[in-house]
Amino acid sequence: MSLEQIQARITAAATAAGRKAGAVNLIAVTKTQPEERVVKVLEQGHRHFGENRVQEAESKWPAYRDRFDGIVLHLIGPLQTNKARQAMELCDTIHSLDRPRLANTLARLAQERGACPDLFVQVNTGEEPQKAGILPDDADDFITECRKLDLPVRGLMCIPPLDEEASLHFALLAKIAKRNGLKGLSMGMSGDFESAIAQGATHVRVGSAIFGERPTG
Template sequence: MSLQSITERLHAAEARAGRAPGSVTLIAVSKVQPPERVEAVLAAGQRIFGENRVQEAQGRWPDFQARYEGISLHLIGPLQSNKARAAMGMVDAIHSVDRVKLAETLARLADEIGRCPELFLQVNTGEEPQKAGVLPGEADALVARCRALSLPVAGLMCIPPADEDPAPHFRLLGEIAARNGLSGLSMGMSEDFETAVALGATHVRVGSAIFGTRVAPV
């Protein structure tokens, strides 16, 4: 696969769903990818990237940002409270807010720093014990708490169980978002982003289909 082929598939999925061209944001997930692959995708014109770990992003992106204009970074992996300050200073969106403690930390830092990235609340739609995310039944309360803290909640995010049809999970996320008046839906990855677009995704997170198989860290 390549950036061009994924972009073409994304545009075709938008058209099939009756959605406007460019209405879905493509996040190129660059986690654990060699710098040369990331630079190739940058050179091809992509400017929105997703990283899982704050430390990896800190080591990778300052150099690229010095050489390429318009880069937007999205943190899509779990965020520890002790990494929140660093994340707030370098990313434009955080897709993994999943607990009140983290929300309160972000609100405090936003007051100190004077800015806050766009936030998506991660919902564990499959209720998998090993996976991050607020449980579906507790999502409304987390949305309410974030709003009480004046945090900029743009929407919700989910990662469906790997061995299940993703469509019911995408529908569930959409239902939770709708009843909370949220328009942002960060859902869909390399294997299922077209299904996600059909079910209302506003952001899709595509890694290996753009960059190739991830290179395991040494």
């Protein structure tokens, strides 16, 4: 599937939900994708991209930024505290603020730098023990603590369990965001972004549906 086809599906989903297409940011996820595929999408004018790992982002996005203006880079994968400084220098938005220790580290670095990327709190809506994220029952208190640290929390992010109805998790995330006065909702991937848009997603994270399956080996 092409970038244009995904953009058309986003527009159709937004229209069906009574929303403007421009209210949804498409984050093209480039994890382990070959350079030629990424460059092709850049040449088509797309500028919002997502990376899962700081190390991979460091290895390629400075060079892309030398070639293309206006790139907006999103970190969508787990962030180790020892990589926080690099993430803040590289990324415009971090979608995986998921624990108090990381919040404190980001706040300290933001004070040092005088700037901080936009932040999304990751909520473990499925309460899965193997998955990162604040538990739903703890989300309100955590958001409050982040605000006390002067962190620029813009919204929430989730990754629903694979074996459950994604729309229920999107609705839960939207409910938590609404009661905390947050407008950003980072939710929905290649297989379910239309459902996420129906529930109010402002950022959808799409990789394989744009670039094709990741190379193996």
